[in-house]
Amino acid sequence: MAKYYQPEIETMPYEDLxxxxxxxxxxxxxxxxxxxxxxxxxxxxxGVTIDDIQxxxxxxxxxxxxxxDLRDAYPYGLMGKPKSECVRIxxxxxxxxxxxxxxxxQHDVDLWEDCCAxxxxxxxxxxxxxxxxxxxxxxxxxxxxxxxxxxxxxxxTLPMSSGNTDRQLQFMEDLGSTILxxxxxxxxxxxxxxxxRGLEDKIHLKAGIFGAxxxxxxMRRDIEQKLGIKAYDIFGLTEISGPGxxxxxxxxxxxxxxxxxxxxxxxxxxxxxxxxEGSKGELVFTSLTKEAFPLLRYRTRDICVLTREKCSxxxxxxxxxxxxxxxxxxxxxxxxxxxxxxxxTVLIQQGYAANYQIIVDRVNNTDTFEILVEMNPDMxxxxxxxxxxxxxxLVSELKSMLGIAAKVKLVAPKSITRSEGxxxxxxxxxxx
Amino acid sequence: MNIHQISVFLENRxxxxxxxxxxxxxxxxxxxxxxxxxxxxxxxxxxIVDDSHKASKILLEHGDILSMTPVWAVEVxxxxxxxxxxxxxLAEKHVDVEYMYSLFAHQEGKAYMVMRxxxxxxxxSTLGDLxxxxxxxxxxxxx
Numbered sequence: 206m207a208k209y210y211q212p213e214i215e216t217m218p219y220e221d222l223x224x225x226x227x228x229x230x231x232x233x234x235x236x237x238x239x240x241x242x243x244x245x246x247x248x249x250x251x252g253v254t255i256d257d258i259q260x261x262x263x264x265x266x267x268x269x270x271x272x273x274d275l276r277d278a279y280p281y282g283l284m285g286k287p288k289s290e291c292v293r294i295x296x297x298x299x300x301x302x303x304x305x306x307x308x309x310x311q312h313d314v315d316l317w318e319d320c321c322a323x324x325x326x327x328x329x330x331x332x333x334x335x336x337x338x339x340x341x342x343x344x345x346x347x348x349x350x351x352x353x354x355x356x357x358x359x360x361x362t363l364p365m366s367s368g369n370t371d372r373q374l375q376f377m378e379d380l381g382s383t384i385l386x387x388x389x390x391x392x393x394x395x396x397x398x399x400x401x402r403g404l405e406d407k408i409h410l411k412a413g414i415f416g417a418x419x420x421x422x423x424m425r426r427d428i429e430q431k432l433g434i435k436a437y438d439i440f441g442l443t444e445i446s447g448p449g450x451x452x453x454x455x456x457x458x459x460x461x462x463x464x465x466x467x468x469x470x471x472x473x474x475x476x477x478x479x480x481x482e483g484s485k486g487e488l489v490f491t492s493l494t495k496e497a498f499p500l501l502r503y504r505t506r507d508i509c510v511l512t513r514e515k516c517s518x519x520x521x522x523x524x525x526x527x528x529x530x531x532x533x534x535x536x537x538x539x540x541x542x543x544x545x546x547x548x549x550t551v552l553i554q555q556g557y558a559a560n561y562q563i564i565v566d567r568v569n570n571t572d573t574f575e576i577l578v579e580m581n582p583d584m585x586x587x588x589x590x591x592x593x594x595x596x597x598x599l600v601s602e603l604k605s606m607l608g609i610a611a612k613v614k615l616v617a618p619k620s621i622t623r624s625e626g627x628x629x630x631x632x633x634x635x636x637x
Numbered sequence: 638m639n640i641h642q643i644s645v646f647l648e649n650r651x652x653x654x655x656x657x658x659x660x661x662x663x664x665x666x667x668x669x670x671x672x673x674x675x676x677x678x679x680x681x682x683x684x685i686v687d688d689s690h691k692a693s694k695i696l697l698e699h700g701d702i703l704s705m706t707p708v709w710a711v712e713v714x715x716x717x718x719x720x721x722x723x724x725x726x727l728a729e730k731h732v733d734v735e736y737m738y739s740l741f742a743h744q745e746g747k748a749y750m751v752m753r754x755x756x757x758x759x760x761x762s763t764l765g766d767l768x769x770x771x772x773x774x775x776x777x778x779x780x
Binding site for chain 2: 401580581582585586587588589592593614615616617618619620
């Protein structure tokens with residue numbers, strides 16, 4: 206079984222990779238300068254012209270793009286190719302009210318699918334596998350990205366899309382799905398459904414590729430144990446292409462960024478200054494090869510760390526740690542920064558399901574902070590005293606993790622919606 | 638010797654108990670005793686039913702979270718002070734009753750209490766000394 210999808214690129218010596226990036230970078234800046242007036246104006250406003258960009262070392266001179274730019278330029282303002290040359294549109298869910306559309310030429314789709322194929326092969330996939338794609342299909346990039354990657358690898362690809370759990374399990378059983386692609390919360394939901402229906406012996410999954418949602422190491426262990434698989438993380442964003450911008454290898458210790466297509470930087474989110482390797486900061490991407498939607502220095506709002514160490518898998522691409530949270534996801538409650546992933550970690554450590562919902566409101570000028578937690582069979586007892594003492598322990602662990610007190614409310618199992626794509630983790634009712 | 642109790646988690650939501658009892662009724666399951674414990678935000682219902690295995694299967698399929706617990710059905714005199722007498726002896730011997738409720742059924746002069754006990758050996762020897770009867774599943778027509 207092949208270990209890499211494109212070995213010559215994935216294991217390229219760093220000096221060669223840097224050379225390739227430099228070449229592609231200069232070509233890409235020229236392409237943007239010539240074809241994307243919106244960005245050219247941003248450059249000019251910053252006093253930078255195409256002549257100032259002589260090599261990759263000049264990357265820091267370019268202006269940033271933010272989500273607001275994408276909204277201002279909506280829909281066609283950042284397009285780099287005429288509509289006649291574009292073949293596909295994808296869009297973000299728009300849950301924050303900022304819908305973003307991205308365009309692809311056939312060349313862009315091809316390279317994106319290569320990135321997904323690399324992730325599938327890194328998860329042990331080959332033409333022998335049945336790839337069960339339970340990410341949503343449609344405007345969301347998850348379904349079609351992994352689907353295209355599956356074709357490239359030669360997997361027998363099952364375009365399940367999300368939802369309809371009974372049908373998911375039926376196909377998984379009848380067709381012998383071996384690799385599951387979906388959000389981690391849906392993977393857990395499927396695992397529980399398999400257990401409930403007593404199908405453990407009839408499901409033959411060996412690996413899973415999970416992303417599009419924040420998830421913790423504890424949740425990974427939980428999924429791996431419940432489904433009897435190895436669970437791999439995948440990272441991506443519609444603005445840059447979709448899933449496959451970075452992917453995890455067998456080492457399961459950080460995700461390799463596909464650096465032949467994307468340059469990653471870590472910046473100080475307040476000053477915009479580029480931080481040295483190993484620093485924690487905001488992740489910024491420059492796409493080197495995208496034609497239709499060529500974003501330069503796009504600020505992701507993901508807070509993470511990059512490390513370039515020799516990886517046991519042999520890949521030379523830089524690795525990004527699991528984002529510690531998106532500044533979008535981060536809540537400020539009574540002045541304290543709260544990341545949902547911290548809550549998830551505590552819940553799993555205390556024996557509860559990682560399915561929860563945070564409700565924040567403001568009453569009499571004070572923030573209220575409530576977490577709905579699903580009761581599960583392991584935590585249930587005939588004794589109210591036992592349930593309440595476990596609940597008290599959970600409340601105190603949450604307080605020590607978050608630094609502020611939350612009110613926990615135990616709710617019925619499966620009462621928090623999660624089967625359709627991304628789980629709604631936060632309901633912020635504050636009107637500020 | 639003990640009997641099976643089913644406890645079900647109740648979210649604080651109107652109609653949840655109605656839903657559970659309707660589900661049992663539709664499956665022809667007879668409730669023999671029921672008791673509710675609650676906090677401000679959630680609660681649990683404890684039940685003795687005529688067929689605990691069938692009932693638990695149905696409730697699990699319905700998506701409820703439940704636990705099966707061994708409890709004891711104790712015969713007490715159905716007269717003023719009947720229960721007080723039994724509890725006084727248990728207290729004297731330091732046998733803790735965690736919770737207790739009554740079965741609907743009673744016979745001439747006899748009533749039945751469902752008790753959850755931690756120190757079961759001490760509980761059994763205390764009742765044995767006093768010749769207080771513990772009812773079996775068969776005697777109560779439970780399976």
